[in-house]
Structures are given as C-alpha cells and as structure tokens.
Amino acid sequence: xxxxxxxxxxxxxxxxxxxxxxxxxxxxxxxxxxxxxxxxxxxxxxxxxxxxxxxxxxxxxxxxxxxxxxxxxxxxxxxxxxxxxxxxxxxxxxxxxxxxxxxxxxxxxxxxxxxxxxxxxxxxxxxxxxxxxxxxxxxxxxxxxxxxxxxxxxxxxxxxxxxxxxxxxxxxxxxxxxxxxxxxxxxxxxxxxxxxxxxxxxxxxxxxxxxxxxxxxxxxxxxxxxxxxxxxxxxxxxxxxxxxxxxxxxxxxxxxxxxxxxxxxxxxxxxxxxxxxxxxxxxxx
Amino acid sequence: xxxxxxxxxxxxxxxxxxxxxxxxxxxxxxxxxxxxxxxxxxxxxxxxxxxxxxxxxxxxxxxxxxxxxxxxxxxxxxxxxxxxxxxxxxxxxxxxxxxxxxxxxxxxxxxxxxxxxxxxxxxxxxxxxxxxxxxxxxxxxxxxxxxxxxxxxxxxxxxxx
Numbered sequence: 001x002x003x004x005x006x007x008x009x010x011x012x013x014x015x016x017x018x019x020x021x022x023x024x025x026x027x028x029x030x031x032x033x034x035x036x037x038x039x040x041x042x043x044x045x046x047x048x049x050x051x052x053x054x055x056x057x058x059x060x061x062x063x064x065x066x067x068x069x070x071x072x073x074x075x076x077x078x079x080x081x082x083x084x085x086x087x088x089x090x091x092x093x094x095x096x097x098x099x100x101x102x103x104x105x106x107x108x109x110x111x112x113x114x115x116x117x118x119x120x121x122x123x124x125x126x127x128x129x130x131x132x133x134x135x136x137x138x139x140x141x142x143x144x145x146x147x148x149x150x151x152x153x154x155x156x157x158x159x160x161x162x163x164x165x166x167x168x169x170x171x172x173x174x175x176x177x178x179x180x181x182x183x184x185x186x187x188x189x190x191x192x193x194x195x196x197x198x199x200x201x202x203x204x205x206x207x208x209x210x211x212x213x214x215x216x217x218x219x220x221x222x223x224x225x226x227x228x229x230x231x232x233x234x235x236x237x238x239x240x241x242x243x244x245x246x247x248x249x250x251x252x253x254x255x256x257x258x259x260x261x262x263x264x265x266x267x268x269x270x271x272x273x274x275x276x277x278x279x280x281x282x283x284x285x
Numbered sequence: 286x287x288x289x290x291x292x293x294x295x296x297x298x299x300x301x302x303x304x305x306x307x308x309x310x311x312x313x314x315x316x317x318x319x320x321x322x323x324x325x326x327x328x329x330x331x332x333x334x335x336x337x338x339x340x341x342x343x344x345x346x347x348x349x350x351x352x353x354x355x356x357x358x359x360x361x362x363x364x365x366x367x368x369x370x371x372x373x374x375x376x377x378x379x380x381x382x383x384x385x386x387x388x389x390x391x392x393x394x395x396x397x398x399x400x401x402x403x404x405x406x407x408x409x410x411x412x413x414x415x416x417x418x419x420x421x422x423x424x425x426x427x428x429x430x431x432x433x434x435x436x437x438x439x440x441x442x443x444x445x446x
Contacts, residue, residue, distance in 0.1 A: 003290040006310035006356050029354075036352045037333040039311070049310065051357065078346070102422020103403065105334060107346040108353070190421025191335060 001039050005048045012057050012138045012167055015050055020140060020163040022048045028165055029053075030074050031109040033101070034117050058167065062086070068170045070136070073112040077124075078103070080111050089173050091281070092182035092199045093127040099184060100124070102191050112166045115151065118158050118218070119193070125152065125219035126199035126211025127182055133171050139164035152218040178203035179282025183274040184213070185266055187257060195258045198270045200278040206230040208275070214257075215250040215267050222246040232279050243268055295359035299324070300368030308355035315339045315350040317358070318365060326366035326395045337423030340396035341365050347403040349422075366395035369402070378402055378440040387436040389427035397423050401437045410441055 009015040019026050025047035029035055038044035052058065053074050061075040062083050069085055080086055081098035100106055100114065100123050114124045115135070128148045135146040140163055148169075151158050160166065180201035186192040197213035206227030212220045224242050228234045252263035292307040299322060306321055315332075318324045318341070327350060330338035334352040341350045342364040369376050378401055381387070388394045397420065404411060404419040411419065416437050417430075425433065 001311040001313075003309065003311040005290050006293060006354070008356075029357075032354065032357070033334055033352050036313070036354065040332055040351075049354075053357070101334070102337065103400070103419060104337060104340055104347050104349045104422045105352075107343075108348050190418065 002042070002045055004039075004046050006051065007048055008051045008054050010054055010056070012055060012165070015052060015055065015165060016138060016140055016163055018048065018050050019165065023162060026050055028116075030113045031076060033105050033109040034113060052165070064173065067173050069173055071111050071169045071171070073110065073166050073168060075111055076107060077109050077111060077114070078106040080124075081106065089177065090127065090131050090171055090180070092180040092201070092278075093124060093131065093171070095182040096123040096127050096184075096197075096199070099182075105191075111169055115148070115169070116158060116160070116166055118152055118154070118156050120155055120216060120218055121194045121197065121214035122219060123182075123184065123194060123197060123213065126197055126213045127180070128169065128171075129211040129219060129221040130180065130199045130201045130209045131171050133169055135160075135166055136168040136170055137164045138167040143167070145170070149221050154217040174203070176204055177282075177285070179278040179280070179284075181274050181277035181281060183270055183277070185270055193257065196252075196263050196266045196270055198267070198274045200271065200274045202230040202275070202278045202282050204282075208278075210246060210271060210275075212247075212250055212267065212271075215247075215252040215263055217251070220249055222249060229275060230279065232276070240268075243271055247271070293356050293359075295356060297358050297361050297363060299363045300365060308359075310354065310356055312355045313351055314341070314343070314348075314353040314355050314358045314363070317355040318350060318363070321355075324365050324367050328392055328395055330392065335424070336393070337396045337400060337420075338393050340399040340423065342399060342403065347399055364399075366398060369398070376402075377443045378405070378436070381436040381440040381443060382433070385432050385436040385439055387429050387432040389425075389429050393423060393425045393427075397425065397433055401433070401440070405437070405441065409444075411437065413438070 027046035029049050029051045058072040077097040087094045114122050133148040135151045137144045178201045182199045184194040184197035194214045199211035201209045208224045208229040210222045252260045254260045295308050296305045328338040330336045332351045334349040339350040400420050400423045
C-alpha cells in the first residue's frame, strides 16, 4: 500500500478545511471497507486520509427530532440493521443494511459510505430513495440538504462538491406507517453484490414507490399513484402494464453478475415479490 | 500544504495486554498484529475483506483486520485467536473444532473460530441456518463447512452439559 498522511479532525469544520486544502488528494475514512480495499489494490492513491470517527458532532449515531430520524455519517450498517426505530419505521432499510457483505463488513461499513461510494448496486440506496431520505451535506458554507434522488449521478459520482462531506442521512418519520420491503437477487447467498435489488412501499393513499438497484447507471426511484399497484385485487394485466412502464426507466447492462436480459426479466419478478411483501406488511399494520 | 506521512504513536490493548507503538498510516491492524506484535495466529489471505481469515474482535465486534488501519485501532481493545485460551487451555469452541475435524489446512481456522465465538455471543443456541448465515464472511477453501458447522453445534452442546 502506498503511504499517505492520516488526519483525525475533531470537528466537521476541520474535516472540511482538510478537504479544501487537499482537493482530490484527500479521501474521507469512515468504515474504510471500500477505501482500504482501494488503497490496497492501488485504484485509490490519496495524499491524505481524513478519519471521521473522532468528531463529537457526529454523535449520537441515530437520533430522532422534529419528525425526522437522523443517522450520522459514522453509523455502521450493523447498527442500522438492529435499531428498533429503523426496524419499525423503515424496515426495508434495516433489511438492506443487514444484506450488505458479512458481519465483519457490517460492523465497520457505514450507511453514509454506502451511498457516497455511489454504486448503482448499493443495497441501501433503493430504500433511501423510497423513504424520501435527505443527505445532510456539510461544507464551507454550512449545511445543505440534498434529497437522495438528487444525490446519485453515476457509479462513484454524487452531487456533493469536492469540499463537502455527508454529515448525516435523515429520514422523515411517516405519520402512519406504510408497508415496505426490500429484496435482492445475488449469485450466492452471502457476500455478493446485488444482481438486481428492489425496495417497495405502499401507503394508505394507494401510492406505491419503488426503488431499483443495479439496473442502471445509478439507483432509480419510480412511483405509481393510480392505486393499481397497491391493490392486490387489481387486474393482473393492468398491474403488469404499469410495472413494465415504470421499469422502462431502467437500463440494465450485461456484466460479470448477469446479462441485460436476465436483469430485465428478474427486475419485474423481484418487483412483484417485494410489492407483495410490502402490501402484506401494510395489511398487518 | 504537503501532507506528512509520518508514523503516529498509538496505544491499544491486545489480548488484555496494553501496548504502545508507532504506526505508519498505511499499515493495517492485520500487519500491526502480525509484524509488529508477532501475533501470527491472525492470518493474511485475500487482504480485501472477502475471506475472513484475518477476523479479530475490535472493541467487542468482529472485523476484518485487513480493512482496518492500525491508526484506527488507537485506544481500542483487540482480541485475537491467541487471546482465547487461558493457561494453555483451549476454549470449548477451539476444542470442538479439533474434535469435529473442522481444521484441514488450518489457514482459515483462526478467523472461523473468532467468527463462531462472536456468533455464539449473539445467538447462544443457533440453528444450522443461523450458523451458515452468521459465518458467511469466512471462507474455507478446503471446504470444511459441514465440519465447521458441526463444531459450532458441538461447542453449544458442550456448554449446555
């Protein structure tokens, strides 16, 4: 591994100053599960690594205020998966967090890192899109909130500016819980990136929101307010036609994990499965 | 501003022994344990967090030590495979690995034992499914998965006796 300087700021302002001073030569370190693998294989060669784990402003890890649940930048996926508030209000996010890597990875990898890496296959992206999450970006000018749908650009690229960092991810706590679920297909059961992933939520007004992962250059959000998808008794042909229309926004590619054709077919199948689970959860209350 | 890539003094506790040393920023916890402290029970294998051979407990949670910088372990409590036995007496789990033939070449075994120990701390009576799911981050290229699962179940049984 090529050497670098290691900085351990104690405030967000110090962290941002380091980013401004070093530009693209600086890399942020939270969990490090992507960063250190990149340092090891030489794809990342930063001059400075800025460790975000000693910043009191990023505590507590998970907090609730003003109808929003806030998950700080150094919160690990294992804690997201087991948090009671997340499991009850945002179960699909807990499911997605629990499906990343293995225990060893989830004990280290953070939610913020998962989205900042901006992989189209990031497991937590579809639920964050569906739940209307906001990214709390901290920069030299202070705080800016970015809807997560406006955060992803393409693999490895977000709308964060070079001197901004993600301080937290916020989720609006719904007044009445919607039914929601997450599912993904992988080649092997554990420690694999998603071939296709889907999150679905169905609310009391019949609005269905879908998040698609690994079927385009970035995770995608789709919605149906006709009430048809939310209605399990609706005409199957009408449902299929809406699902096909929503899926038309995706552009799956062929890669080592699956062909474009397989992804296209599995997206519809997985969406139907996940939608059924979301509807069943809404019925259970 | 030219970044300075100097070593950093760190303190940590490894297997209940306080340690103080200088860590280069680009060295991992894995290399600190093996090269600086001579604790070679923790194995270096894939080095990118896929195989689990380098699994150690960091502040009570298992991690791949190849994906942790040594400087990140400043102030931490680390337990490695060498820290499990007391007075040369293996733990029930280690003994079960031997008795069930869960060790063939042995290279993945320290990581497997660390992962199994963590699993049993979370789920004292795991099902076979929970064992497989909980230890998915530890590969065994000899393919001893059946024996490893048996060893975990045997350790649970021994604990209940």
